[in-house]
Amino acid sequence: MQVATEQGQARDAESPLDIRGLTVTYGEKPAVFSVDARFAPGVMTAIVGPNGAGKSTLLKAALGIVRPVSGQVKAWGRPIAAGRARISYVPQRASVDWDFPTRVIDVVLMGQYRQLGLLRRVRTRHMEAAFDSLRRVGMDGFAERQIGQLSGGQQQRVFLARALAQGADLYLLDEPFAGVDAATEKAIIDVLKDLRSKGKTVVAVHHDLGTVPEYFDRVLLINTTRIAEGPVAGTFTQDNLQKAYGGRLATAQMSALA
């Protein structure tokens, strides 16, 4: 018994993101209700659930972007504020105004705000880091481009480059594959797999059930409450999907997936 507790604590300290009893409401209606989620280090986890299931809200609340009603969030066993420098967040592409007067390179440099601070000059090493991030997503030819001239897939890659420029250990992505072309999807998944191979942790809200087994190691199924969490093989089952989606998923789709 004693041993088991100690092991539990050791695992706690290692989990890059540990969410306990998280509840978020908009008005009186809960968007996320008492969700526990402990994301495993060094693997890729998909957060899956129907529309309005609270997937994005879960990420935002974990980061403190929206204020939860209750719940605890820890990063590497410590309060989230202490781990923030090691966490990168990629918001949904649609959440910003792409007519904003800024260039691709400026957006990526925003990822280095911790290094630049209020007044430090942008030096060669900052530019090199930014260009390196752009190269990794295949956008280094677009550095001077105004962001409004990019296609949806290119915008998503720029967002990912900004997150890479932060040099974090935990990457939280909100629907990174939504509305992007196949070439971008491949570029993004390659970058994410590369991050995993370097021991980084990736958590992505994902909407395309068909690619879950191919892309991810683990899956968290939620629909306001937590439905199931675990390795894709044992968790991403027809039974659990039925529980998460209810009648919203046709039986034919289900059997195609399982």
Next chain:
Amino acid sequence: MLLEALTLQLGYNATLVTIGAALLGLAAGATGTFLFLGKRALVSDAISHATLPGVALAFMAMVALGGDGRALPGLLLGSAISSAVGLLCVSALTNRTRLSEDAAIGAVLSVFYGLGVVLLTVIQSMSSGRQAGLESFLLGSTAGMLWNDALVIALGGALVLALVALLRRPMTMVAFDPEFAAGAGMNVHRIELAMMGLALAITVVGLKIVGLILIVALLIIPAVAARFWSERVDHVVLLAGGIGGVSGYVGAAISATAPGLPTGPIVVLVAFGLFALSLVLAPGRGVLAAILRHRRFQARVHVRQGLLALAQGQPIYEPLTLRLMRGRGLIRADGVATKAGRAQAARALLDERRWQLLRSDPAHEEAAAHYDGLTPLESVLTPDQLRALDRGLRPGDVQAGALQ
């Protein structure tokens, strides 16, 4: 007369006002850019209208303490406090209730302004104090501007500019992507409050010259005008400062040329003039440039369609297409293709066939994304890739193109 005004030769008061208005415009333009980019432009309207009760209450307090109630620093302090209360009301209504920000702005703006007008009426009936001229804060009044007043404006403006320079990075990040900024650990709410606090400072500093009703124009119009000229935040901020400064300087100079010309409204009209110029003339985002760009694009579409029709032996009916193709020497007056026309038509057809082939092949998806009906494939693929692609064409296509 105007030349003398612009070279600051119309006397002491006019010179003070002109320099003061230029500094105010500079600081207001740079500060307002962040409000505009963060889509919070109208918050400044609530802030400025919320100054009025503060002005009135400060007057009453100073009279009660035995003064004549018209010391500018006291009145500005009062206006700053009441507009800060107004700003916090907007912020609290937006964050803590289900009211949207526009509704909160409307409520705070009208209630504070109404209260201010009531207090002004009360002051009119007071027996002590020199109440005349208090309502000049509504539209600004520069007639009796003193050295000290100008100094308050200059120092206040410089302080605001320094803070804008200090906070430009976080303010830009919050304006562009507040969620990312919050995820990176920034206190978004506090940065937004700081941004609006700077607008508040501009409002207070500008009460004397422009007045509380028109200060919004000086915060917003320069930023909107500057946006037409640049796609970079830092440039937009500098340009907006420049446009605001020029508006202040020229506007104040014009108003000094004749007695009774109000400074504030003329400054705003000059700013509007610069905005109108930008709207029409700016390259890229300006109206004129957009029209020209559209017409050029339309011409390219028509010529391309005409060439494809020629190559496939189809008749061309559209008058614009015929006119454009005649103008380019592609067809003769009677509609028959010239030699150059036939050559270009064959090339256009080959290009189109290549594109069709490319777009039907998933392996070329990235290149296929460049398709817009006009871009020649030669500019997308390397010669080697083109040759590889041509192997998939039907034999007739390549020869038809190569022969020309």
